[in-house]
Every structure is written in C-alpha cells, then in structure tokens.
Amino acid sequence: MSKREKEVIKNLFKGYKRLNRAMRLKLEAYNLIITSEGKHYKICRADSIGGCCILAKTSSDYRAGTNFSCYLIKLLEADNRIA
Numbered sequence: 493m494s495k496r497e498k499e500v501i502k503n504l505f506k507g508y509k510r511l512n513r514a515m516r517l518k519l520e521a522y523n524l525i526i527t528s529e530g531k532h533y534k535i536c537r538a539d540s541i542g543g544c545c546i547l548a549k550t551s552s553d554y555r556a557g558t559n560f561s562c563y564l565i566k567l568l569e570a571d572n573r574i575a
Contacts, residue, residue: 493569499563501568508557510528510550535564542570 504518511526511533512530519526519535523562527534528549550554 493565498565501565502558505557505561505564507554508551509559511547519564535567535569537567539571542567568570 498520504515516526523538525536525538527536531549533547533549534544535547545560545567547560551557
C-alpha cells in the first residue's frame with residue numbers, strides 16, 4: 493500500500509461520526525466486506541486474510557476515526573507480512 497493510499501484512508505475517517513455512502517464505496521473498492529452487527533460494523537477482507545476490524549456505528553470521540561484508520565491500514569497490509 494502506497495503512502496498516498498494510506499493518507500486517503502486517514503483523511504476518509506478523520507472526524508468520523510457515521511459511515512456514509514462515500515466511505516462504504518471506498519472501503520468496498522479495497523475489496524472489503526462490510527456487515528452491520530448490532531451497534532457496530534464488522535469490516536473484513538474478502539480473501540479472509542488478516543482478520544476483521546470493528547467500527548462503532550456512532551463515534552465515541554474525535555480520535556475514533558483516526559484510531560480505526562490505523563487498524564484498517566494494518567488489515568489491508570496483512571498479506572505483506574505473511575511469509
């Protein structure tokens with residue numbers, strides 16, 4: 493994943509309040525599957541590598557989106573760490 497792609501993801505979730513259509517489409521473009529489970533979204537890779545990330549449907553504080561973007565980047569880079 494390039495540095496530019498990482499910045500796009502970070503900016504996408506900066507100030508996260510709710511998952512909107514633009515965010516959903518961007519995540520799906522990275523081959524991620526988004527499922528709604530109760531009060532959270534479960535975001536997994538379509539190829540089942542690297543596990544899943546959990547995202548609250550409503551943000552708890554201003555850092556929630558920034559923290560989630562870091563987890564999401566790790567999920568997307570998971571296949572690069574497997575030897």
